[in-house]
Amino acid sequence: MAEKKTILTGDRPTGALHTGHYTGSLKRRKEMFDSGQYNMYLLVADLQALTDNAEDPEKIRENILEVTLDNIGIGIDPTDCNFVVQSQIPALYELPMYYSNLVTMARLERNPTVKTEIAIRNFARDLPVGFMTYPISQAADITAFGAHYVPVGSDQLPMLEQTREIVHSFNRIYRTDVLVLPEAIVPEDERMARLVGTDGDAKMSKSMGNCIYLKDKPDVIRQKVMNMFTDPDHLRISDPGKTEGNPVFIYLNVFGTDELFRAHCSDYGSLGELEEHYRRGGLGDVYVKKLLNEIMQDVLRPIRERREEYEKDKAGVLDILRAGTDAALGVTNKVLGDVREAIGINYFSSKGFEKYL
Ligand code: TRP
Secondary structure, eight states: OOOOEEEEEEEOOSSOOBHHHIIIIIHHHHHHHHTSOEEEEEEEOHHHHHTTTTTOHHHHHHHHHHHHHHHHHTTOOTTTSEEEEGGGOTHHHHHHHHHGGGSOHHHHHHOHHHHHHHHHTTOSTTOOHHHHTHHHHHHHHHHHTTOSEEEOOGGGHHHHHHHHHHHHHHHHHTTOOOSOOOEEEOOSOHHHHTOOOTTOOSSOOGGGTOOOBTTOOHHHHHHHHHTOOOOTTOOSTTSOOOOTTOHHHHHHHHHOOHHHHHHHOOSSSSHHHHHHHHHHSOOOHHHHHHHHHHHHHHHHHHHHHHHHHHHTOHHHHHHHHHHHHHHHHHHHHHHHHHHHHHHTOOTTSTTTTGGGO
16 A cells, blocks of 8 residues: 655644634645545644744643644544644754755745734834744744645645745755655635635734634624624615625635525525525625524534533643654654754764764
């Protein structure tokens, strides 16, 4: 049998994960994980989270368990997937030392994701060096596991591009093939890739306060859905309404599978028919929001319940992290050893100064 390919992905433990993370990356990750075709690693990227939270390590500590629970909640089986804590894997901070010599400042400054993040955080000269260079650290995350595929949200494409450049440079300069060239796997559907916030803002994000979290309780979900923005010109029920760009309809399309639609809506044959009526006029926002609420409840209930089950045993979650991290040490130290050998800084190993021995 051919050797299994490796998948690695990661989350920053800066807060609980929301439905935007779910459609943008977790859903796809779960499908790939479920296929049983791959070796799977899920990195809880606490070092990356610290790059702009150095003063608040307590927040990172708490959220290590939160993001692990969110991933288990969506159905990732901890017996099939290694949950790895980044800070406990030495290769992940040694490799960036070597890679950073292969990357120019100009190249880092061009990274569009980092640029956006710098703007959001209002960083100027106070920008932490660690934050500026985290794409290099992420290249270490990916290559240390020899990952072939990296399922991520589309905002992470620049990180994968940067990683691929580092792999090419490293393998060329040191005349080796120790580093595996990874491939990003992103959602094809743009609405899923960047799920709008409940306020219709371009992106769901914690800082905007427009999120529905995977762990939200039923009444919270309901309240958030009933307060969602719709078409601002749809004032009276009789007014024609826009479905395009309307957050409620975007969510209905993203989350409302045919099956869920049929289970909760008997007045219309399909979502298309419902949309048609809304556009014509005569269909109120409350009707569609109630429908969306029922669908969201069905999507999130199993995730929340599974999450709550595991949450009762925090020590057990810690065991999951410990076991995954232990398993990761072997693979990553192997790659690290190969990297040192490729560079020729393995002085004290048996191959180091062979000719003098
Ligand atoms: N940068 C990713 C994010 O913000 C998290 C991450 C860290 C990651 N290391 C990774 C993702 C390695 C994929 C592979 O979501």
